[in-house]
Amino acid sequence: MFRNNINLIKQYEGPPVIEKLFSLEETERIKDLYNKLPLRVFNQKQNVKKKAWIQSYDKELDKLYIKKLKEVLGDYKMDNLKNDDGTDLFGLYHESFHPLGLHVDSGFIPEDVIYKQVLVPLTYGETIFFKNKWYGRSTTFTVDPEELNFKPNPDQNDRSKDHLGNKNFDTKLHQKYMKHIDIKNLQGLEIELVYKWKVGEVLITDRTHIHCSSSNLDKMKLALTTFTKK
Numbered sequence: 001m002f003r004n005n006i007n008l009i010k011q012y013e014g015p016p017v018i019e020k021l022f023s024l025e026e027t028e029r030i031k032d033l034y035n036k037l038p039l040r041v042f043n044q045k046q047n048v049k050k051k052a053w054i055q056s057y058d059k060e061l062d063k064l065y066i067k068k069l070k071e072v073l074g075d076y077k078m079d080n081l082k083n084d085d086g087t088d089l090f091g092l093y094h095e096s097f098h099p100l101g102l103h104v105d106s107g108f109i110p111e112d113v114i115y116k117q118v119l120v121p122l123t124y125g126e127t128i129f130f131k132n133k134w135y136g137r138s139t140t141f142t143v144d145p146e147e148l149n150f151k152p153n154p155d156q157n158d159r160s161k162d163h164l165g166n167k168n169f170d171t172k173l174h175q176k177y178m179k180h181i182d183i184k185n186l187q188g189l190e191i192e193l194v195y196k197w198k199v200g201e202v203l204i205t206d207r208t209h210i211h212c213s214s215s216n217l218d219k220m221k222l223a224l225t226t227f228t229k230k
């Protein structure tokens with residue numbers, strides 16, 4: 001078993017929470033910071049850009065973000081990798097045109113008490129969260145036999161089909177939200193929440209929720225995600 005602290009992790013779990021946390025001005029500042037930060041990943045084929053929130057570009061905003069998160073999360077620690085200088089990154093910005101597949105961001109360190117992930121929408125977008133949870137390493141779920149052979153590095157997602165259950169997934173919901181995912185890969189999953197992004201809000205969910213993007217929007221989407229642990 002990857003973790004032996006699952007009971008502790010479960011103690012901190014709860015339903016998804018949506019909070020109006022930022023003013024329009026504050027959201028603009030979070031976007032401005034995105035524009036100033038260096039590019040970390042650019043996948044031309046998938047048209048994905050990623051940047052990490054490095055501290056000290058906007059020190060006032062650093063402080064504000066920590067404080068606002070504390071209001072909704074209570075005590076927490078950042079869990080977004082570290083910058084080269086050893087300081088905590090405050091989150092990962094993700095800009096993309098294409099929907100993400102089925103995955104979970106449950107972390108890579110067995111001793112960590114993973115806590116909440118915070119989604120800060122900066123444009124419109126949609127994310128589907130399932131009731132189904134995963135307590136192993138961060139994983140990409142797939143039914144493709146070739147993909148399942150992938151051997152990850154310590155910082156890369158596992159591949160698995162162990163999320164699958166018996167109940168066929170509803171074909172209408174599949175057509176409505178998840179055309180980019182093989183319906184066989186959704187077997188046994190049950191939707192908890194279709195979150196329609198709203199700028200100014202944050203969505204707070206347990207790190208263990210399996211989730212994916214909706215296939216609806218073929219427009220640029222930009223959001224910041226912050227991962228936390230206890």
Ligand SMILES: [Fe+2]
Nearest residue numbers: 103104105211
């Ligand atoms: Fe995710």
